[in-house]
Every structure is written in structure tokens, then in C-alpha cells.
Amino acid sequence: MSLRKQATAGLVWTFAQQFSNQIIAFVVSIILARILLPEQFGLIGMVSVFIAVGNTLMDAGLTQSLIRDKDADQEDLSTVFYFNLAASAVIYLIIFFSAPLIAGFYEEPSLTKIVRVLCVTFVISAFGAIQSTRLTKVMNFKTQTLISVPSTVVSGIVGVSMAYSGFGVWSLVWSRVSASLMRTAQLWVYSKWTPSLQFNIPKFKDHFNFGYKLTLSSLLDTIFSNIYIIVIGKYFAASQVGFYVKSQSLKNLPVNNISSALNKVTYPLFAQIQEDDVRLKRVYKQIMQMVVFIIAPILIFAAVLAEPTFRLLLTEKWLPAVPYFQILCVTGILYPLNSYNLNVLKVKGRSDLFLKLEIIKKVLIIIGILIAIQFGIYALLYTQAILSIIAFYINSYNTGNFINYSSWEQTKDIFPIIIIGLCSGAIIYFTDLFLVQQEWLDIFRILFGGVLGLLVYFLISFILKKDVVMFFKKIILKK
Structure with missing residues (x-):
């Protein structure tokens, strides 16, 4: 397939994935917003930065290095897989024991349990990171679409049913956890890749030397992308965090679709x-x-x-x-x-x-x-x-x-x-x-x-x- 056809097919399937997911997620978010209160969305917004930081540190930019490396083989993939898994476990333990401090910072005691449950998602995601990277590297966005849509549907069903049953903020928590579980399970089924018992230290160093700079950049970007939520959560009411988070999510409905789709396609495209x-x-x-x-x-x-x-x-x-x-x-x-x-x-x-x-x-x-x-x-x-x-x-x-x-x-x-x-x-x-x-x-x-x-x-x-x-x-x- 020519580069133009690869890019076009990649854009079509990536946009299909983004828009199908977002249409479903949008409908679900509207239903949840009509049931739940702004301050409940605000609580989840306060935690989102820690989830994002955990995901960034877990990866350490190594998956980006795999995409860039035209000669990456099974040994490279397995090495990065085991590192991501170990890193995610360590980071989760740090956040688990830091949860009371996070709750104290925002002066919201309920955040302790929310942080401990919600942040398990980046551990779950670590199990499927390499499978997702392989699909992205070969620009197989069709399979990623087939994976992401059922995950969004299941998480929506979980969230809405729990909200109607009176679970409040926990309907938002378990909706996200179920989405992560569903996506990772499907990646193992569809990608047809499993790690081998290999960990090559020289290859790890090579990927890490490229990736750690991107990780620091991504970490800065992640923290500062959420810094307004942190500041608003610290100095203003939880309801105002909720207003900001909802406004941000609605603005991101078209923005993230286009940005995520283009990033998935343009990086491997530019690499070629x-x-x-x-x-x-x-x-x-x-x-x-x-x-x-x-x-x-x-x-x-x-x-x-x-x-x-x-x-x-x-x-x-x-x-x-x-x-x-x-x-x-x-x-x-x-x-x-x-x-x-x-x-x-x-x-x-x-x-x-x-x-x-x-x-x-x-x-x-x-x-x-x-x-x-x-x-x-x-x-x-x-x-x-x-x-x-x-x-x-x-x-x-x-x-x-x-x-x-x-x-x-x-x-x-x-x-x-x-x-x-x-x-x-x-x-x-x-x-x-x-x-x-x-x-x-x-x-x-x-x-x-x-x-x-x-x-x-x-x-x-x-x-x-x-x-x-x-x-x-x-x-x-x-x-």
C-alpha cells in the first residue's frame, strides 16, 4: 500500500474510532450530567491529573521509541512491556499511599478512596500498551476502532446504570475502570501478540535514552494541562471545578478527536x-x-x-x-x-x-x-x-x-x-x-x-x- 493510501486509510479509521467513541461518550456524559451534580464531576476532575501523570511515568516514552525504531523486534517489545508493567505497579503503590495527602490538599476527604480505585486504570493499561503500540506502528487503526467502541459502550452502560441507582460519583469512577479493563482485554485478543521471557538491557537503555526526554516533556505537559484544574480545585469550590471540567470536555469533543487522530497518523507517517x-x-x-x-x-x-x-x-x-x-x-x-x-x-x-x-x-x-x-x-x-x-x-x-x-x-x-x-x-x-x-x-x-x-x-x-x-x-x- 502506498504512503498516501496508508495515511488516508489511517485517517479514515482513526477518525471513525474517535468520532464513534465520542458520540457514544457524549451521549453518556449528557445523561450523567443531567443526573449528577457539577461538584461530583469536579471531584473526578481533581483526580484526573494523577491518572494522567501515572500513565506518563509508566510508559517513559518507550512506546514512542518503538514506533520510531524501524528495526524493533520481539526482544524490544518484550523489554518495554516488562518495564511498563513494573513501572505502573510502583507508581500505583506510591499514589495509593499518597491518597490521603491528595485529599488533604483539596480538603475533600472522599478523594482518598476515589484516588485509590480510579488510579488502578493505568496499571490495567500497562498490560495493553505494547499491543496498542504495534497496531499504531503499522497504522492498523481499523482494529483499534473495533476495540475502542465496545469499551466505550460497556463503560457507558456501567456509568449510567450506577448513576440511576444512586451511586453518585462512584458511577463515574467505575465507568472509567470498566473501560480500561475492556480495552486491555480486547487488545490481547485482537493484537495476537504476547511477550516472551526476554529483557535486553542494552536495548532498554537505547529506548530509554530516547524516551526519557519525551517522558519529561509529556510529564510537564500532563501536569500543566491539568494545572488549571489543580489551581481551581485548591482555591475555588468543587462545583467550579465541575463547570471547568465539563466545559473542557465539551470543547475537547471535536479537539481531541482531531488531535488524537492526527497524532496517531502523523507520527508514524512523518517517521516514514x-x-x-x-x-x-x-x-x-x-x-x-x-x-x-x-x-x-x-x-x-x-x-x-x-x-x-x-x-x-x-x-x-x-x-x-x-x-x-x-x-x-x-x-x-x-x-x-x-x-x-x-x-x-x-x-x-x-x-x-x-x-x-x-x-x-x-x-x-x-x-x-x-x-x-x-x-x-x-x-x-x-x-x-x-x-x-x-x-x-x-x-x-x-x-x-x-x-x-x-x-x-x-x-x-x-x-x-x-x-x-x-x-x-x-x-x-x-x-x-x-x-x-x-x-x-x-x-x-x-x-x-x-x-x-x-x-x-x-x-x-x-x-x-x-x-x-x-x-x-x-x-x-x-x-
Whole structure:
């Protein structure tokens, strides 16, 4: 299969996996949000950072090294498997005994038991990490889709049934645990790979030397991706954490789908053409434009129609989350670019530069939070939006140096698309003001505004940026 066909097939199946999962997860989250209270979601949000940190430390970047290594064999895979397993057990024990300290930090005694149960998920995930890596390396996203959908369905059934039975926050806990169990069990069945009794120390050192820098970078990114939850959980009420977490999850519905799909495809894709800078630049540019072309209108339209959407789907009790969501949509537009363009550094073997850039961005986040916390939660959110823009320029400048594609060139290629999205969003906004005066129902405001915005967006895009429209059509529809 040609590289183009591999990439196209990978994108199709990865998007299928992401969207099918997210549609199911979205429906489940809506049902749970209507049953449970914002503060219960806030408690889970407070714990999420520790789960993410555990997953990052458990892997140590070794699976990324396996994908990059074209000569990785059974001995490499088994070595990394046993390391991941041992590391996950050690990290879980540390978190288990630290649970009372975590609960004390947030002043939420109930978190002790929640942390101890929920964090077992990264131990479970360690059993299937190599199986998942092998599927990703050969760009077999079809099998991953067949694995992920049943896992999401089972976890949804567990969560909703427990919520209706009055288990409260524990319905969210066991929903996540069941998803992890289901996914790992299927990976063993579908991947047809089992570890052998091998552990090669020189090979471990080789993978570790590449991976530990990525791990430190990922660890920084994980902590700082959740740092706003940590700060809000420490200085504000659990309900406000819940509003932030729900806004973040709804914003991430399109963002994570696209970002995760592209990261899964672009890293192995870039790895195959890592020595051809001209080709790498061309592919990078095309994918970057496609990402913005998809994500910009979705988030802009969602921000404009946030108030009727939250009231319709989540009920009145979630309306305080609307301004949170609208501000976070700004960060979402550039997030996929901030994550996937750094894949260029990874395939070029510059994990040292990757780490350096992460440190710089995290220092800026600390400074921003220290300044913003004095002015309240909205100042924190606006700071997050501003820093996402700064991060894009830091990443694009360094990535551009490797493929002769400067930050200014990248900005010129995506800025017109964002402007088209903003113009379309403005039309929706003023139309919606009229519909409010006419007392239209929320569902009709959302449908009318969404359809109108898409029509305007595609019409202007076709006239002014026909090349982007045609490339988008070619990537998505060509078989």
C-alpha cells in the first residue's frame, strides 16, 4: 500500500474510532450530567491529573521509541512491556499511599478512596500498551476502532446504570475502570501478540535514552494541562471545578478527536518520510490547513451557540459553565497544531529540543497563573487562551527551522481560514439575537444557527480558499 493510501486509510479509521467513541461518550456524559451534580464531576476532575501523570511515568516514552525504531523486534517489545508493567505497579503503590495527602490538599476527604480505585486504570493499561503500540506502528487503526467502541459502550452502560441507582460519583469512577479493563482485554485478543521471557538491557537503555526526554516533556505537559484544574480545585469550590471540567470536555469533543487522530497518523507517517524535508514540509502544511479548516468553525459556532446548547443538553444547573466554555474554545483552535507539529521534532530525533520547548512554555504558564490568580477564575481562563497562542509560535518557530517553514508562513496559511470562521460566527451571533427576540426554542436556535454558519463558511471558503476545500475533499473522500 502506498504512503498516501496508508495515511488516508489511517485517517479514515482513526477518525471513525474517535468520532464513534465520542458520540457514544457524549451521549453518556449528557445523561450523567443531567443526573449528577457539577461538584461530583469536579471531584473526578481533581483526580484526573494523577491518572494522567501515572500513565506518563509508566510508559517513559518507550512506546514512542518503538514506533520510531524501524528495526524493533520481539526482544524490544518484550523489554518495554516488562518495564511498563513494573513501572505502573510502583507508581500505583506510591499514589495509593499518597491518597490521603491528595485529599488533604483539596480538603475533600472522599478523594482518598476515589484516588485509590480510579488510579488502578493505568496499571490495567500497562498490560495493553505494547499491543496498542504495534497496531499504531503499522497504522492498523481499523482494529483499534473495533476495540475502542465496545469499551466505550460497556463503560457507558456501567456509568449510567450506577448513576440511576444512586451511586453518585462512584458511577463515574467505575465507568472509567470498566473501560480500561475492556480495552486491555480486547487488545490481547485482537493484537495476537504476547511477550516472551526476554529483557535486553542494552536495548532498554537505547529506548530509554530516547524516551526519557519525551517522558519529561509529556510529564510537564500532563501536569500543566491539568494545572488549571489543580489551581481551581485548591482555591475555588468543587462545583467550579465541575463547570471547568465539563466545559473542557465539551470543547475537547471535536479537539481531541482531531488531535488524537492526527497524532496517531502523523507520527508514524512523518517517521516514514523523516529524511525528505521537502515532502515533510508539504505534508505538514496540508495537514495543518486541514486541521484548522475543520476545527475553527466547529469551535467558533459552538462558542456562539453555547448558551442554548448548555441549557438544552445539560439543564439550567450547568449555565454558569457557558462563559468558561466560550473562552476555552479559543484555546482549542490551536491545540491540535500545538500537539502534532512537535511530531516533526520527535521524528528528527530532537527529543532534547522537545523537552527544552516544554520547559519554556511551562515557565510561561506558571508566570501567567501567578499573575492571573489574583483576579479570579476568568482571568485564569483568559490567560490560558493567550498562552495557547504564544505556544503555537514557540512550537511553529522551532519546527519550521527543520523543514524551512517559518512561523510567519504558517500563520499566513491558517489565518484566512480563522477569519472566515469568525465572519461566519458573527453572522450566526446576530441572527441568533433576532431568534431570541422571536422566542424560538433552543433546539431550533441551535439547528438554524449551525446550518446557516456552515453554509456561509463553505461558501466563503470555496470562493476565497478553494485550494483548502479541494484538499479537504481529496483527503476525506478519495479511496
